[in-house]
Structures are given as structure tokens and as C-alpha cells.
Amino acid sequence: MKSYMARPLEVERNWYVVDAEGKTLGRLASEIARVLRGKNKPQYTPHVDTGDFVVVVNAEKVSVTGRKAEQKLYRRHTGYPGGLRETSYERMMERKPTEVLRKAVYGMMPKTRLGRQQFKKLKIYAGPDHPHEAQRPEPYEVSE
Numbered sequence: 001m002k003s004y005m006a007r008p009l010e011v012e013r014n015w016y017v018v019d020a021e022g023k024t025l026g027r028l029a030s031e032i033a034r035v036l037r038g039k040n041k042p043q044y045t046p047h048v049d050t051g052d053f054v055v056v057v058n059a060e061k062v063s064v065t066g067r068k069a070e071q072k073l074y075r076r077h078t079g080y081p082g083g084l085r086e087t088s089y090e091r092m093m094e095r096k097p098t099e100v101l102r103k104a105v106y107g108m109m110p111k112t113r114l115g116r117q118q119f120k121k122l123k124i125y126a127g128p129d130h131p132h133e134a135q136r137p138e139p140y141e142v143s144e
Helices: 025-037 087-096 096-108 113-119
Strands: 013-021 054-057 073-077 083-090 122-123
Touching: 013 025, 025 054, 025 096, 025 113, 073 087, 083 087, 087 096, 096 122
Parallel strands: 013 054, 054 122
Antiparallel strands: 073 083
């Protein structure tokens, strides 16, 4: 019996909309990464992009557990000597609430060309509205 290998042209892509309101950041991000990679499908093939598009709404209402809201830091470097910049979770949620979820999902994706291609299928919006109604996204329920 031969193993099934998906081909890029025969992959059927669905659109899903995920409501992030009241969901835990890490659990939500891991489920989104799973759908983006296509691991929720029986046709999953590691070297082919078999994933679906994911639209996340209400990203500003995602929650974290414990004291992460006060203690979690996001670090980046400007490229100059002494250029390490730190931003707290609270500050990040005030300024760019979509970036918190984007960074969480990005950390769970493979760091390859395929991973970057799959990551482009993620659309995140802070509020309840999104411009992807024409694609008729189906609601995707993420267990808490």
C-alpha cells in the first residue's frame, strides 16, 4: 500500500473565522497554528502547504493566565549596540493588540519558507468586524 502525498494543486483551502474573546492566548495560538499548517486534515503532508485560511476577530479580548499580564515582556533589537527594547504585555495590548496573537502564532510555526508561506494565511483583527465576508468563512470553535 502506498502512502498518500498531497500535491499543491489538489489541496482544497477553507476559510475559518475564530472568535478570540475570552480565550487563553497560548491555547488559541496553538490551535490556529495547527489549522494554518493543515494538521487538522487527513491529507496533511509535511512538505506541502495543506493548511486553511484563518480570520481571527476580537483579538483585543484575548486573555492570559496567572501574572503574565504584568510580567510578560516582548523583546526586540534595533540592530544598534545597546538597542534591546522591551515592551510589556499590557503596553502591547494598548498599542497593538493584534501583534500579541500574531507573535504567539508565529512562534509556533516552522521557521522555513513553507512556514512563512503558511503564516501569510492568518488574518487578525482587533474588533468583531473583518473584510473577508466574500470568502464565506465558517466558524471554527476552539475548545477552552
